[in-house]
Amino acid sequence: MNAKLSVMPKELHEPIFDLNSTLCCGQAFRWDKQGQWWFGIFGKNACKIRQKSGSIEFEGADDRSVKNYFRLSDDMPKILSDINKDKHIKNAIVKFKGLRILRQEPWECLISYICATYKNIPAIKNMLNNLSQKFGEETHLENHSLYVFPSPTKLANASLHSLEACSLGYRAKYVSETAKKICDAALDLESLKKKSYDEARRELLELPGVGPKVADCVLLFSLEKLEAFPVDLWIKRAILKYYAAQLPRPFVERVTAQGSLSNTSYGKLSSFGRQYFGKYAGYAQEYLYHYERTST
């Protein structure tokens, strides 16, 4: 059975949701577009979804989980006006208006971004699909096979060799060790939602394979920390391009010269983003990221 969900009250001319931007922008890696339908799986919901102007149509998940996953309750007019600080971010907002941060499952999100280090998006998709096919439960939607993301136990018990065989490379041991820590309850991911950004971040950084960037991605995309401002290569470029005047000159020169970001440079760029864009800095980051990646 199909479910229909009005994204915004009908009387609004501008439903602020853009399914394509949301699923294309590189925050989640397990969606595929076939025709007008996106096929994917979140939690145990093997799902297909499409958008027709003001409404989305989907199958395989209930209203509540769809609203939750796509953050359809976020107050977009407020968020967008909040982060709309200058003409640069405005360009991104105009172009991708309706792009939403997804509310991903913390465990899958954590492993996704541990895998994402030093990889491009198609390769990341490949790794996560390999892991899911090899270790996750198979589910079906029509004639499609979709695989639930494997549990911490499954990955903790997987041999290093079998993880490497999913094209994880050196990430295999990080995934394995992190899975074991989560299984041993050395860290309870869900509990981080209730903690502050700083405290949750500190705890994530204890995990092998998790540095500042990965931690910020997990905080933003799965742990309710919309102020998190992950800084990758593209965001670093964007800040140097648009906001250099707002940063100390020597710092800008140092970062420009640096190939990769030092820990302290990362911290300065990220806290600039948080201070400049405010409590929804993560949304600004995602708009900037997608804009920079697609318009150059």
Next chain:
DNA sequence: CAAGTGCCTTTATC
């Protein structure tokens, strides 16, 4: 089609 470059970085080491 081969070869080179880059990849939503982290870790280890100096």
Next chain:
DNA sequence: AGATAAAGGCACT
């Protein structure tokens, strides 16, 4: 603290 190198292998040109 900052710089540097190493770490799979895939995708794209």
